[in-house]
Amino acid sequence: MxxxxxxxxxxxxxxxxxxxxxxxxxxxxxxxxxxxxxxxxxxxxxxxxxxxxxxxxxxxxxxxxxxxxxxxxPGASRRTPPCPVANVCGGCNWQHITEEQQLAQKEKLVFETLKKFNPSLEFEYLPIQKSPRSLRYRNRIQPKFQHGRFGFFARNSHDIVEINDCPITEEALTEKFAEVKTWAQQKNAKELLRLEMYISEEGLVRYGLITDDDDGIGFSQVNRFQNEDLVRTALDWAGDYEFKNVFDLYAGAGNFTFPLAQKYSSSTITGVELNPKLVERAKSKIKEKRMKYFLSDVENYMRRAQIGTEDLVLLDPPRAGASEYIMRALASAAPKRIIYISCHPVSLARDLNWFFAWAQKLGKSAKLARVQTFEMFPQTDHVETIAELRVDS
Ligand SMILES: C[S@@+](CC[C@H](N)C(=O)[O-])C[C@H]1O[C@@H](n2cnc3c(N)ncnc32)[C@H](O)[C@@H]1O
Known part of the structure; x- marks a missing residue:
């Protein structure tokens, strides 16, 4: 060879x-x-x-x-991980790096990714927003159970790494590990059990099985401490306008929708989300006629949406990002403000490229006003980014 x-x-x-x-x-x-x-x-x-x-x-x-x-x-930022199983567990991949260096790397990675996809892109790049907590921040986890072992999958494997604690998870959940293990044991199942544990909106610890018929509670922001900052920043960047309509695309259970409705008290507010459980949860909280929530794929919704130049669009897609059709529709509609919240820098950079390419083809002047990264997932390489887009009608 x-x-x-x-x-x-x-x-x-x-x-x-x-x-x-x-x-x-x-x-x-x-x-x-x-x-x-x-x-x-x-x-x-x-x-x-x-x-x-x-x-x-x-x-x-x-x-x-x-x-x-x-x-x-060893590099200056290498450290002993705070979690004793960090080197084998598939949950966190950056525990061996100091938090300072994790922040520096995320800030750099997002900037480099945006520039790599579009070298001529100019924007104000704000310093990364630290998480109020770098440990004990997760409020939703998906442990596994099989053959008496309770824990998480090992890195690149379906072997279970047994745990009694998980230092990135809120104590209200880790305190219930023994109870959940006993509960899973009583199921007497031979096959792998996929579990979900979370803290509900009411502050209660809930747990259950994830099955082929039930995929759990659906999306929720896992770091409620940092989520408060993210929502505040999104509202702040959206500005103090009297928007005619506010659209929250990929709205989940209304994490941004309800704060948007509170701030823009005379706008019509529309949430669009694909997961029926999340739509139902959001709908159960709606008290005003000016608020609507649609169970729909965002791209399908955009085919009939009437977005105008006096409107605000916030989009918070999953890791795969939005699509060329959606970014083209946004460039064409030219709403007064677009706030894009992303959990994957590559799909963000790709979507921004589509947006600017289409704005140019449509003869519109568009700009990326500002970008900021948020440390939502300490001890991992995952990063949240918020971007403000403007396009002249
Ligand atoms: C990153 S989460 C954001 C949710 C919400 N904005 C929040 O902060 O809790 C993305 C959401 O998009 C939903 N989703 C995924 N694909 C979708 C699609 N094609 N159309 C509409 N919603 C979608 C997911 O169910 C999930 O709730």
Whole structure:
């Protein structure tokens, strides 16, 4: 077997070979990035600016993956993880990095991703907003149970890592672990049980099974402490206008819809969401005629939506982002403000590109006014971003 080289002439190391690597930075997905004879190497569980001895585990045309065998010279931000099972559990991938460095890397990753997709994009980039809590922040988790073992899936595996605690989860939930384990044990099931535990809006601990027929409570913001800041920022960026209509797309159970309705007290408010449980929950709280909630796919809704230049649109899509059709419809409708909340920088960058490309084709002047990252998911590589878009009608 000989080493392969790609189009750029970079030589891929052989599968199973041991190589010394200098980790330059972290990538989306959480792995460290290094170069070996011109080839990009992704190294999970690495910290920036460290030297490691790693074994090549995957060889592709344009990149390689390697696992750390030994940290030869640890980076300044490498630390002992606060959780004793962090190195094996599939839940958190950045516990071995200081919180300061996690924030710095997220801020940098989002900026670089937006610029990579659209180098000419200019925008005000505000410093990352820290989470009020970096541990004990999660209010919804999905543990597993099988053969008497209660815990989370191990990294890249369906083996269960047993836990008695989870330091990123709120204590109201972790205090119930023993009770939930006993409850699961009584089911006497041989197969894997997927569980869900969460703190309800009323502050009560709830738990149950996730099955093929019941996918649990559906989406909710898992970090209620930071969510307050995110909602406040979205309302602040939307501005002090008397919008005619306010649209909350991908509205969930109304996390933004109800605060928007409170702020814009004379606007009509429309929420659009695909999950029936979330729509039902939101509808049960609606008390005013000017508020409407639709059970619909956002793209389908946009085909009949009447969005005008005196309106506000907030969109908060899942990780896959929105779509070209939706971004084109927004560029064409030219609402007074668009607030885009994203949980994946790549889909955000792609959607922004569609938006600006279509604004240009339609002869409209559009700009990305400001962007800020929010630390919603400490100890992981996940990051939330808020962006304000303006388009002249
Ligand atoms: C990131 S969550 C945001 C929810 C809400 N804005 C919040 O803060 O709680 C995305 C939401 O979009 C919903 N969703 C996913 N795909 C959708 C689609 N094609 N059309 C409408 N809603 C969708 C999901 O069910 C989820 O509630």
């Amino acid at each position: 000989s080493a392969k080289s790609n189009k750029g002439g970079a030589q891929a190391p052989l599968l199973g070979s041991k190589i010394r690597l200098n980790i330059e930075k972290l990538a989306i997905g959480g792995a460290g990035v290094a170069r070996h004879e011109g080839m990009v190497v992704f190294v999970p569980q690495a910290a920036p600016n460290e030297e490691v001895l790693a074994e090549v585990t995957l060889v592709k045309k344009n990149f390689v993956e390697a696992k750390i065998l030994e940290v030869l010279n």
